[in-house]
Structure formats: structure tokens, C-alpha cells
Amino acid sequence: MIGTVTTGSSFYHCISYCLEDKQKLTADEKIKNELTEDLQHKNRAEVLAYNYCFGNKQELADQFHEVARLSKRVQQPVLHLSLRLAPGEKLDREQLVAMGKTLAETFGVGDHQYLTILHKDTREQHIHLVANRVGYDGKAVSTSNNYFEMDQLCRRLEKEYHLREVLSARRFLSQEQRQIPRHDIRKEQLRHDLQQTLQKVNDYEAFHKQMQQLGYKIIKGRGICFLDDKKVKIKGSEVGYSLATIERILAIKRQLQEKQLQKIATALQPKQQKQAIHLSRDRQKIQRSIHPTSNMKDWENAVEKEINRSIGQLQKTLNHLLYDLTKPEPMQESISPELLKESERLKKKQRHLHL
Template sequence: MGKSISHTGASMGYGWNEEKDAKVVYREHLAGDNPKEITQEFKIIQSQNHRCKKNTLSFVLSPTIQDGQKLKEKELKEITERFIKEMKLQERQAIAFVHQDKSHLHIHLYVNRIGFDGKAFKDNYIGKRSQQAAEKVAQQMGLTTVKQVQQEKLNEINYVRLEIKQVHEKVIADMKPKDFDQYIKYMKQRNVEVIPSINKSNQLRGFRFEYKGQNLKGSEVHRSMSMGRIAERIGFDRNVAQKIAKENSLSMLGKTVEITPNLATSITKKALKLAVKKTIGLGMEI
């Protein structure tokens, strides 16, 4: 993460916070021993350029939890030095602190945006540029990159989607739920939490599925798992379905919720088809 800031003193105080086990891992062209002194040294250089208000660059460098547990002070300093080089911020006042108060170790880096020549460092797209620089540093040092983390998360989500879909199909095929309550109950028995999405108007808008730490909309799991598609596969009783169609509402988890006319119609059609099939089946038996 990277951005330009104006509140240098407050940020510096946060970075150099002893309660967070902050430790200085890098400093350049600075002599101060506390946040106040460092801020004053920044201001001496910044006084050359009154037009630039956001005159300090603030960065947060966050290795993964696993990488952070292995990194020593020497390597944290190297990460910072490499990052500064990639950002072309050498020969500027800079200081970096590492926070170790949480399992997720991270570095706070502050660089004077104003150089010794009084010119301000161009901060256009600073966030994107800092991400690209951090990616390069991670590759250089054999650390896990953001893209790798994102791919791992995507793989995990795709696997969870597949498992939820499999549980859903098994519940529909084997348990044959007769309403949403039964569907929610049977899914929960298989460790998938189905959470109704109800808006401020008490209207049922869909379902979310919670499983293995992931929380996904039905349509995010699979296009066949939207609320309407699920309703089409549930065997609603005909009398119940007709009541739902008449009132555009249904009982679910002990509450009455509103539904859209389209969903009510879908439920009714499904119930009538099942009723017709059942009648034909009885006629064949006779």
C-alpha cells in the first residue's frame, strides 16, 4: 500500500509505537531518536516547497504470515532497501519500522516526498506503482507474491464452490426438500450454512452460502443456484404454493417474508407439475 500524506507527525508516531513492538529497520539521512525529532527533520527539507501539502510518502510492506515468520531484521532491511530502489526514492530522508505485535508482520515506511533539491516526487498512481515494486522485490527475494496469494485464494474459492454445488445436488436428489426450510436444514446437516438475504422491505432477495470460511451468493457458487433456480427444484405442496402465489409471501425459518411475483409464479408452476405427475402416476396404477 502506498499514498501521499500530510499528517507526517501522527503517522510517524503510529509507526514508531513501542506498544506494537516497533523496531527501526531502516533509516536514511536522519539523526532523530523519536517521532517528533524525525518529523522536524522532514519539515526542514519540506519547508523548501510550500506548494506541496501531502509532502510525505507512506508505504506498508506486508509479507505473507508464513514468510514474515521466517524473516530476520537483516532481511527486513533488505526488503525496504530494494523497495526504495524500485520506487527510485534513493537519497531521500526515509525511515522504516517493523510491527511485530500481531502474527502478520509488516513494515511501515515513510519517505520525504520533498528531495534535497526542493522538488516533490511525482505521486501519480503511487498505489499501483508501489504494488508493482513490492511484487518485484518479492520475486527477487523468493518471497510469496500478491499474484500467487490471489491465485491460491481463487483456487480455494473454486474448490469450495464445487463442494457446495455437490452438497446442493445431493440434498435435492436424495432428500427431496418440500420447502426452503427443509432445504436449509438438510444443507446445514452437511455443514453448508444457507443464509437468506432479506432487504429492509422484508423481501427475500436470495441465498448466501457459508462453507469453510467462504461466504458466497448462490449465483457465485453456480448459475443454477440462484434462488429462483433452487425454487424450481423444490417440491412445494400445491396448496402451499397456491397460497404463496396469492399472497406473494411465504413462511421461512419461523417468519413470513415477501417474495417477488416471478418467484411466486415459479413455485406455483413447479407444484402444479408435480401434482399432475402424481395424478398420472396414480391413474397408471389403477
């Protein structure tokens, strides 16, 4: 199970997102996707529970806003929570309602305004909870430790509803648990897309365009990050493709391409073709392979065939080289606690000697 926590300032926009269908799909596309994917894209949202609120999205937003005005200090009164089950898992409506209530109580908004919504347009069953951080007493719930609370809640719900148990976020794990290898489908997909893209392109502009077509948003600074269609951010270094690695691969590919073009251009120059013909010791062998009655055109065709064969071998060698070149950098394994302690001990000893 995966949980998310966000805060904001606009109740209307948050409630609209949760209650409305996806804007990027037309009516025809919704019907087509429903037939092919067995999902509900039209009227995708089902409200599971209203708590101290009612009405349409505008009425709900107005009610939330009126209560939020009781606190003049809170600039982000919107609390948006979500829980997503693992692929293949499914709970009934009653269980989802109970899970939403537990979610609200965990974050201290059980007696505040909130509504719980089920989305039916994804293969992974998931619910949203939009709550007012400000209560009727004018006090707002704290947002400190929200991520830790969500992490602990997910682990607790997995056991309570007999769902697939997964590891918590790395920062919430003990040193021993961090040694356990993790299986991350998103990172594997990004690593595959990066390798395939780097095999096709030779400059950064083409690389950026190709990754955008695959659905990634690129954030480039001192390093490079990729945002997928679910807004999940992954650093390039986490999958073996740091910005320096990507730039190095593209630079080497450009150099190889330039050398390849020079060789092809040289091989196709008519004067050098004639010199190669006169100087080659294999000229007679090639001539014998041609029918005795052949003319100069036959000879030129044979030479061109030989050149094309050489170019083909060069291209094949280049392809193998590029495949090896675009492999991701090996990821560093987790460092054991014993090695970290030994490293600290040596550093202290070195500082002592220096003094």
C-alpha cells in the same frame, strides 16, 4: 505479498502511528494478548533504518517538515509505504532492511529522508516506510503510477526472496490472467458474516448494528460497501449481496414473520380452538389417546400440545426457507474475450441497420 501506498500532509501523525503501540489496547490487554497469541503488542515497533534523519517522533517530524518547506507547491509531502508478507512467511532483520532500501529506491526516495519500521504485533510480518517526498534539492517525487509500481515491486520481491507468488491486482492483469479464479479470504469471510447476519435480523437497522458488532463499517449510497478492521473496502455486489439483494431479503423476511405471527395468533384464539375441537373429525381419536378418567384440563393440554407441534413444524419450514433465501446471488463468471468481440460485432451491425 501485499503492498500499500498512501500520501498525507502530517509527518507527526504518520510517524506516531508507526512508532507507537496501538492505543485501543490497555497495558493488561497487551500482556494477555502476548501470552495467548505469541505476539509483541508492547513496544511493537522496531526501527530498522534511519536515512538522513534521527531522534524521537517529534524530532523526526520537525526534520521532515523543515525539508518539506523547500517546496511550496507540495501539499502532501508524506509518503507512507508498507509491505506485508503472507501468513507463515518470515525474513530476518538483514533481509527486511534490504527490502526497505529497495522499496525507497523504487519510489525515488532513496536519497531522501525516510525511516523503516518493523511491526511485531501481527501474525503476518510487515514493515512500514515513512519518507519525505521532497528532497534536499526542493524537488518532490511524482505520485503517478504508484499503485502499478508497488504491484510490480511485490511480484519482483516475491521471486527474489522466494516468497509465495500471488496474482497482481485485476486491473494490472492481462485478459487471459483475469480468467484465473482467485481465492480471497476477506471476501469469503464477509460473505459468511452477511449470510449469518441476514438469517438473524428482520430489518436494516438491526442488520447495520449486527455488522458493526462484527467489526465492519458500512458505507451506504446507491449501493453498499463494507470496510473491515484493516480498512479494506469490499462492495456488497462483489460477494453476492448488493444493496437491492439485502433489502429484498429483509422485506421478504418481514412478510414471512408477519404471516407466521398471524397464523400463531389465529391458532391460539380460544374461540377458534373450540370451533376446531367441535368441527374436527379427529376429535374422537384425540380423546381416545387421553386416559378415560381425564378431565377438561387434560383435553386442553392435548389440544395445546397439538397446536405447539403445528407451530414447530411451521417454524422448521420457515427456517429452511430463510436459509435458502439468504444465500448470496450467484456471481457472474468472467466473460471470455470471444464473447465480448461477438457482442461488439452485433452492436455495430445493429447500429448500421438502424442508420
